[in-house]
Amino acid sequence: MASYKSILVGLDLSEDTDQVVQRAGELGKAFGADISLAHVIEPLTFAYGGDIPMDLSEVQEQLQSQAKEQLRKCAARLxxxxxxxxxxxxxxxxxxxxxxxxxxxxxIVIGSHGRHGLALLLGSTANGVLHGAGCDVLAVRVQRNDE
Known part of the structure; x- marks a missing residue:
């Protein structure tokens, strides 16, 4: 088994985040690795294609601020x-x-929702990270309460 020294944990900050943080913490402890946490926010202009005739920069800043606070809480656990x-x-x-x-x-450690059918065909962030990564990728299968 490989020995990891530096682990990047990609978090979507959803309700499943705790499961990914827990697994990353276990790996970090087992290998004595440094852990970095990341959350990527897609710019609102990506989602709306610039079709909204208003300035979204204030909303974008609020999203970033909230994400930083949530990430800080996850970071405190590790x-x-x-x-x-x-x-x-x-x-x-x-x-x-x-x-x-x-x-x-x-x-790189990320969460995977194990989607099926159409969602699987369209791809996912986990699939996108796996293909093209220059290092190992661990997709943590997150369990929903209703599964």
């Missing part, structure tokens, strides 16, 4: 210092690849 907490704008898979390279991580 004793991850502020300099290893990253909230970035962009496309999730692309930004996680970039950040992983920049931080020279040897493992």
């Amino acid at each position: 004793d991850v210092p502020a300099e290893r907490q990253h909230v970035v704008l962009g496309q999730p898979a692309t930004e996680l690849h970039r950040l992983s390279e920049e931080l020279e991580t040897d493992l």
Whole structure:
């Protein structure tokens, strides 16, 4: 089994985040690895294609502020210092690849919802991160309460 020294954890900050944080913490402890946390926010202009005739920058700033606070709470559980907490704008898979390279991580940990059917065909962030990563990727199968 590989020995990991630097782990990047990509979090969507959903209700499933705790499961991913727990698994990443276990891995970090087992390998004595440094853990970095990341949350990627897709710019609102991506979602709406610039079709909304209003300035969304204030809303975007609020989203970033809320994400930073949520990420800070996750980081506190794992004793991850502020300099290893990253909230970035962009496309999730692309930004996680970039950040992983920049931080020279040897493992990316992400949550996977195990979608089926149409959602599987359309792809997911987990699938996007897996393909194109320059290091190992662990997709943590998150369990919903209704599963």
